[in-house]
Amino acid sequence: MLLKLRIRNFAADRLKVDTLAIAAFQARCRPASHDIAAYLMDSNNLLDAESVQQALLPAPRADVFLSHGAVDREQVLQLAVMLEALGLTVFVDSCLWRNVYAVQQEMDDMLSARRDSPGTHHFHYFKVART
Template sequence: MYKSIQVEDFDFSIFSDVSPSDVKKYKERNKNRLIKIQDYLLDSKNTLSVEKIYEKLFVDIKPDIFLSHSHADKDDVIRLAILIEEELNLSVFIDSCIWGDAFKLLREIDEEYCLNGSNFNYKKRNYTTSNVFIILNSALHRVIYNCEVFIFLGTDNSIPINEAFKSERYLSSPWIYSELQFAKLVRRTPKPRGIKFESRDQALAESLAFDNAPNFAYSIPETDTTLLNRNLKNWIEDSNRYSSQDVHPLDRLYKIISHR
């Protein structure tokens, strides 16, 4: 990773419109991936290979941009990704695109190993969930490491203001916190100019919804810099003006943030 950026006031309403059919197509790119736990077994019984899971579900992805966001904003984030891909010809990874595969795998494992009659064994279910979530978290970290730019899209959904904390802003998602914290600590690498990143098919999956669950307040890890929503919009929409110049779109982005 070369640079981390936080857009503190992301709001897609100021951007060019993206049709619902394009959003639907984006969601269906990797939909209905076949998940079979026997593909991951090291033996004939119950030992699952983490490396085989990575190879099957979380192949090495090297995007230009990793978009971190709240699941509540996923449709707007898809619209943003579509604009970036179409206008700037950059590959974009949306962090929720591999959630569906992880949940399918978790359900397969739980139904095979955690069911007692019609109920799940609580301790076994906690064990399988923690393992799959750690695998998912590690996979996301791999993609962040491989990307050039990490962009966190801050909204009221991802950074809510809680009156209990005197209007201070905190993250409510442990996943966003983990991504930001990793992006803060990961080694910075030179800009990989001349290396063509292969675009991967991506799809979004439904996020978890917890009713009456406890909330956690995570302090927000710092990014290298911040970017206003309107400047993000200008960066995308000014692509035609630079089309005849030999200027990489991400280099234009770095110039914008350096003049703040």
């Protein structure tokens, strides 16, 4: 059964969730390979969608799927820990998927950085536009 639910005025501070419990939850949710950029930057510029899906986007088997905005991350993790304590399995999207801007920055650093200014964030305009 799928139930779409939005939560408003959630008071996570009342949950009293231990930070170690949150860290343990996050560690359980991370896949072995978490480097999406590596799949996008192989030497042949070839993206094999099936291998990406198998490695990075496993089908979650969970009672509850939590998706959230970046500002709500800590509160959602607290909620996830509490739901697990009730015996539910919980999938939190941000524990598996990285922020798209972090991936883009990693790709720009690798593919578009100007070699004449190492260690800086100076890029070739057209190369950045391509990534």
